Amino acid sequence: MSSPVSTDFADGLATGLGAYGDRPFIEFARKWYSGNEITQFIEQVSVALREAGVEPDEPVGIxxxxRVAHAAVILGFVASRRPVVMIYSYQSATAIARDTESLGLPAILADIDDWTPELNGAVRAAGSAGISLSGERLGVGVIAARQPGSRHDRALEQSGLHILTSGTTGPPKRIPVATKVLAHTVLSMTIGAGTEVVGPDAPPALVYWPFGSIGVCQLLAAPCSGKRMVLLEKFSVPEWVQAIKTYRITRAGVQPAILRMLLQADVPPEDLASLEGLSGGSGPLEPELRAEFESRYGIPLLWAYGATEFAGSVCSWTPELYRRYGADKPDSVGRTLPGVRVRIVDPDTAAEVPAGRIGLLEARVEVIGPDWVRTTDLASIDEDGFVTLHGRGDGAINRGGFKILPETVRRVLISHPSVLDACVVGVPDARLGAVPFAAVELRRDAVTPTEAELKDLVREALPSHHVPVAVAVVDALPRNAALKVRPGDVAALYRP
Incomplete structure (x- = not known):
C-alpha cells in the first residue's frame, strides 16, 4: 500500500486504517485485533461521544x-481531525482530577481502571462528558453526559495532538502538534529504517513509548506504512525481546537506558539476531555504551536528536549515512532531516559560530513555521554537516563562580567498571550557591565502589571543583515512564 504521509496526513491515516480489514493490525497482551475490530471500536466511541453531547470536531482529553483501546481512539481521532489532549495516567488520582478539572474540556476518556471517585468528581465539576474505555473486548460506556457551558482554552481546538513534555526538569507542559505537522513526526520516527520493507507482510512495528508524549509517533508510524504493530503497555526486557524473537523484527526504537537494561540482562545475541538496526534518542549516547552494545550484538545504533517542541527529531543517522561515516563520527547524532535547518549560535551574541565550534543549537522545522527555536543544548556541527551534542547549557552548576556541566562529570562516573548509569545534579550550598551531587546505579553483580573511590575517579579526570560533594549508590535511578532520569528526584536523595 502507498504511504499515507504522502497525501494529507489525516486523510491518508484514515485510508491506512481502513485498509487492514479482517487482517491483524494490533497485538496487545498476546492477542491480535483486526483492522475491522479497531475501526468498529473507533465508531463506537464516536457514537458514545455524540450521545454524551460532544460534537465531532470538539477537543477531548484522554x-x-x-493499551489497545487508547491506541484505537488516538488513531481514530487524528484521522478525523478531532483535537486530542493528553493527560498522564501515571500520576496520583488527585493530580489527574486536578488536571482534568482545570482543562474544562467537552469530554474526558479514561480506562475503566482510572475512573476513580476523584476523576468522577472532576469531570462533573468541569461539566465534561465522561467516557470509559475497557479491556480486551474493547468496551465503551458513558460515565457522564456533557453539561452546558464549555470553558476550555480555545488553543486546544487546534486539530492534532496536544502532547506532554517528559517533565524531567519541571512540571510537564503541553505542546500542540498540528495535524499537518504529524507527517514530520512520522518521518522523524521512520527515517532510521532506511529501505526497510513495509506493508502487511513486513515484520510488525514494536510500539511501547508512552503515548502521552512525543512517543505517540511510534503509534502513528505503523499504519502510515501499512504495518502491523505489537503494542506493549510499558517497556520490559522480557516482553521486548520476546516480540523481537517471535516476529523477527528488523528495526526498533531504543534509548540509552534500554541499551543498558539489555546488556545488564545479558540477553543472548541470538535473541536479537533479526535486528538490522536500532534507532535511538531521548538522551545522549556515550561512545563507550555504543561500543559495548555494538561489539556484543553487532547491531548498528542509529541515533537521533529532537525535542517535543520540534514534534520529533531534527537530525538523525540513516543506515546509508552510518555505513559511510559511522566509524569516524561515533559521538554524532547524524545530519539534519528533510525540511529542517539547524545552526549553532553563540550564547551571548546569538551570532552563528563556525563549523566545529560549540554553542547553543537552534532549529527551524519548515512545516511548523519560519521561526528559529533556540534550545538549551550545547552542540557543534562539523564540516560534513554532522551534529554532535555536548550537554545542556541550562543544567550548568555554578559552584562559587566555577561552571560545571553535569554531563561532563557523569561521563567520568560511568567510566567506572561497576557503574551502569549515573546522574549529576546541582544542590544548594549556603557558601558556594550550588555544588554537584551524584547518584550512581551499579551493574549486576558488580563490586560496590566506595564513595571516596568514585570521588577520586572524578578528581583524577577533571578539575577539583567538579568533584561531587557526595555520591549515593542506589538500586535504580529514579525514572519517569519514558525511562528518563528525574533530576529532581535525584536531588532529593542528597543529605547534607
Missing part, C-alpha cells in the same frame, strides 16, 4: 495508557 487519560492515556498504552
Amino acid at each position: 487519560v492515556v495508557r498504552n
